[in-house]
Amino acid sequence: MTEFPPIDFSTTTTTSLVDDSTSDFLAREQAILGEDAARFGGINGSANELERFPDLSTGDVDPTTLNVTPSIGIGLGLGNEFPPVSAISDITRAQQTIDEREERNREKHEKTIEQAHADIDRFYEDYNAKKINILKQNEIxxxxxxxxxxxxxxxxxxxxxxxxxxxTSAQSKTPFINQKDVTRFKELLLSLKSDENAPGAAGY
Structure with a gap:
């Protein structure tokens, strides 16, 4: 039976194997990336550079040692972009008040226009009625x-x-202004009326 040399499980041998595996992995990655390898930091480093990262298995990691980029809106002043609920309620009530006022103004405006049209129609109706009455009276x-x-x-x-x-007679009432007795004058006019040959009887 062939004898094999004993395997050394010491720490030095294990660390050497890990370093070799890591180096081979990094070499393969660099060969795949080619020219783009320079864009990614840390690829040209050795396996020992991984020791810079803390061991998360122990649970004793100082958060200050981790270079963690804060989430959007946390620590950047973006968390208060939205107004509080009370402000939103105030804005909603204000908008509702504005809408109600505009609706009242619109209704008032429509009523004013309707009243104006009614007044104009009534004016023309009265005007036409008076015009017709005046024309009739003028004809009469x-x-x-x-x-x-x-x-x-x-x-x-x-x-x-x-x-x-x-x-028609001497006793007929006449529109004389004075109150003197004009009976004699009336008789004279009546005599001239009955005489076709009286002076001026022929015409104007």
Missing amino acids: DEAEFLAERERLASGTTWERVCKILGL
């Missing part, structure tokens, strides 16, 4: 004027005078 006045003019156009001058004064 015009017809009466033409009829009176036609009535006064006939007869002698003195007949027309008596018609204007409303004289």
Whole structure:
């Protein structure tokens, strides 16, 4: 039976094997990366550089020795970017108040426009009604004027005078301003009216 040399399990031999394995691994990684190997720090180092990292198995690691990048928003002043809940509630109530005020203003504006349209319509209705009444009254006045003019156009001058004064007899009431007795004057006008040959009876 072939005898093999005894295996030395001492610390020196184990450490040597670990160093050789680590060196081979780093060499293979550097060969794979090629020119990009320089971009990654620590690849050209030896296995002994791994000793810089603390042993996490013991649990006695000082957090200050770990170069840990803080999470986003922690320690960078980003944790208070959002307002507190009370501020959000105030903003919501303020926005609600603004919306309600705008709604009231909109309704008031619409009512004002409706009232203005109603007032304009009522104005034109009254205007048109008054215009129609005035036109009708003008037609009536015009017809009466033409009829009176036609009535006064006939007869002698003195007949027309008596018609204007409303004289039919000496006792007829006449629109004289003074209160003197004008019976004699009325009789004179009536006599001129009945005489076709009276002076001025032929016309104006």
